Amino acid sequence: MRLAILGAGAVGRSVAELASEYGHEVVALTDSSSAAIDDDGLDVDATLERKERQGTAGTADPEAAFETDYDVLVEATPTTLGDAEPGFSHVKRALEADRHVVLANKGPVAERYGELRTLEADSAGSIRFEATVGGAIPVLSTIEDCTPQAVTAVRGVLNGTANFILTRMAAEGLDYEHVLSEAQDLGVAEADPTFDVDGTDAALKFVILANVLSDGGFSLEDATVSGIESIPGSALDLAAEDGRTIRLIGEATREEIRVGPRLVPENGALAVTGTRNIVQIETRNAGSLASSGRGAGGPETATAVLSDVGRLPEL
Amino acid sequence: MVEESVEEDPETDGGVRPYTVRLELVDEPGELLRALAPISDNGGNLLSIHHERGNITPRGHIPVEVDVECPPDRFDDIVEALRDAGVNVIQAGAEHYGEEINVVLIGQLVGTDLSETLSAIEDDAHAVVLDLSLAAPEGTNGTSSARVRLAIDSGRSDEALAAIRSIGEEKDLTVVEPLLGGEA
Numbered sequence: 001m002r003l004a005i006l007g008a009g010a011v012g013r014s015v016a017e018l019a020s021e022y023g024h025e026v027v028a029l030t031d032s033s034s035a036a037i038d039d040d041g042l043d044v045d046a047t048l049e050r051k052e053r054q055g056t057a058g059t060a061d062p063e064a065a066f067e068t069d070y071d072v073l074v075e076a077t078p079t080t081l082g083d084a085e086p087g088f089s090h091v092k093r094a095l096e097a098d099r100h101v102v103l104a105n106k107g108p109v110a111e112r113y114g115e116l117r118t119l120e121a122d123s124a125g126s127i128r129f130e131a132t133v134g135g136a137i138p139v140l141s142t143i144e145d146c147t148p149q150a151v152t153a154v155r156g157v158l159n160g161t162a163n164f165i166l167t168r169m170a171a172e173g174l175d176y177e178h179v180l181s182e183a184q185d186l187g188v189a190e191a192d193p194t195f196d197v198d199g200t201d202a203a204l205k206f207v208i209l210a211n212v213l214s215d216g217g218f219s220l221e222d223a224t225v226s227g228i229e230s231i232p233g234s235a236l237d238l239a240a241e242d243g244r245t246i247r248l249i250g251e252a253t254r255e256e257i258r259v260g261p262r263l264v265p266e267n268g269a270l271a272v273t274g275t276r277n278i279v280q281i282e283t284r285n286a287g288s289l290a291s292s293g294r295g296a297g298g299p300e301t302a303t304a305v306l307s308d309v310g311r312l313p314e315l
Numbered sequence: 316m317v318e319e320s321v322e323e324d325p326e327t328d329g330g331v332r333p334y335t336v337r338l339e340l341v342d343e344p345g346e347l348l349r350a351l352a353p354i355s356d357n358g359g360n361l362l363s364i365h366h367e368r369g370n371i372t373p374r375g376h377i378p379v380e381v382d383v384e385c386p387p388d389r390f391d392d393i394v395e396a397l398r399d400a401g402v403n404v405i406q407a408g409a410e411h412y413g414e415e416i417n418v419v420l421i422g423q424l425v426g427t428d429l430s431e432t433l434s435a436i437e438d439d440a441h442a443v444v445l446d447l448s449l450a451a452p453e454g455t456n457g458t459s460s461a462r463v464r465l466a467i468d469s470g471r472s473d474e475a476l477a478a479i480r481s482i483g484e485e486k487d488l489t490v491v492e493p494l495l496g497g498e499a
Contacts, residue, residue, distance in 0.1 A: 155494070226489070230421060230422075230458075230489045231421065231489070231491070232421060232452070232458055232460055233452075234450035234451075234452050234459070234460045235419050235421050235450075235460040235491065237450060238419055238448055238450055238460050238461070238462035239417075239419060239462065239491075241448060241462065242417055242462065242464070244417065244493075246419070246491055249494055251494075260491075260492070261489075261491045262491060262492055262493065262494040263417055263418070263419060263491055263492065263493040263494065264493075264494050270494065
């Protein structure tokens with residue numbers, strides 16, 4: 001497949017880097033102000049080196065990516081809330097041109113799922129978005145294999161930063177502020193960690209899951225979300241007295257989406273440590289399935305994008 | 316409220332256990348008596364009856380909660396006999412206070428009257444506080460945390476947690492709930 005990659009952040013760059021390993025070719029890589037374009041296949045190494053050195057991917061206008069002869073648009077621009085722009089328009093353009101779209105950007109699938117499916121229905125192309133939920137962990141493809149109708153609920157830990165903070169607080173008896181700045185020093189938490197610690201990032205993923213289970217109908221405003229900012233170290237100590245700990249847990253069913261700090265058994269499956277993520281899928285006929293792994297990171301998320309590309313039919 | 320004292324040793328019969336049965340009765344004379352007969356006929360010992368006459372279910376019936384005691388192997392027979400007698404059994408087998416849950420409350424616990432918060436939980440969530448552990452590292456005027464272990468009726472944990480959530484909202488407390496269901 002020929003890939004046009006929008007977004008040259010950690011995920012976009014890794015997709016470009018790994019594409020050839022998966023048997024695909026990159027014809028465009030864009031950042032917010034420029035694009036590298038080559039219908040005969042980009043020299044990915046040279047493009048990434050230029051991006052590193054000069055800060056821009058190439059000399060062409062980002063718009064030019066849509067004019068290339070691509071099969072799959074990889075939407076890896078930053079997640080935006082509300083109208084999910086410009087990501088939504090990118091997907092719309094590609095579908096209207098009868099091309100496939102693979103998203104790593106959570107915005108359009110969380111906030112405008114129904115519209116995307118309508119556009120897809122009128123297109124020869126299709127959309128996939130494994131990378132939006134749980135990074136490298138195969139979550140959506142597992143649900144697809146179980147068939148969404150047979151899945152009753154999905155729960156788990158889908159934010160590594162919040163999980164890291166809670167793990168450290170419990171292990172070291174430290175307070176939230178202290179551990180947060182440590183996480184920022186380590187590069188685990190971003191300079192502005194708001195969406196990670198207030199539950200928004202995890203909520204977007206559970207909104208996407210609820211949309212998959214119900215075939216649409218949910219957006220972020222339907223989720224009941226609370227974060228971990230008000231959890232003191234003493235609360236984790238109290239939980240430990242009883243063999244429990246606190247994790248930022250999300251739950252998605254066909255009825256509701258909830259994300260918030262929850263008491264879970266200290267040695268239970270859901271109490272993953274550090275930046276690890278875990279997803280538990282409750283099925284009607286097969287009990288509970290769990291998979292755990294790295295929920296973020298450039299190469300990790302890129303593997304999910306490229307697996308999606310591999311699942312697409314030829315156009 | 317009708318109460319009957321129980322004097323048998325609970326172990327003499329291979330162990331009797333308490334059960335709660337929720338029934339819906341039509342508002343007609345004699346209905347209650349008719350509904351109770353299958354219980355004693357099948358070896359159940361009536362502990363208490365809570366007859367909410369002022370309360371009407373969406374179907375226009377009167378909810379009645381009956382606590383009985385019987386050997387576990389007889390309980391299914393009792394429920395079956397009730398249903399055979401045309402009594403609408405809403406929920407059976409849920410033991411009174413058969414479940415325990417832990418919640419952690421965080422906030423100005425002392426300043427917002429902790430004992431009042433606990434009584435509100437007992438009343439609104441139909442729970443009994445089994446124990447409480449409090450941590451107030453910043454002193455009683457700062458943010459403190461409390462772990463509360465509660466006994467609640469089996470099968471009613473969702474309702475109980477919803478009640479605790481709304482108490483938390485009223486008092487601006489963070490409620491850390493247990494994760495129910497699934498293989499946590």
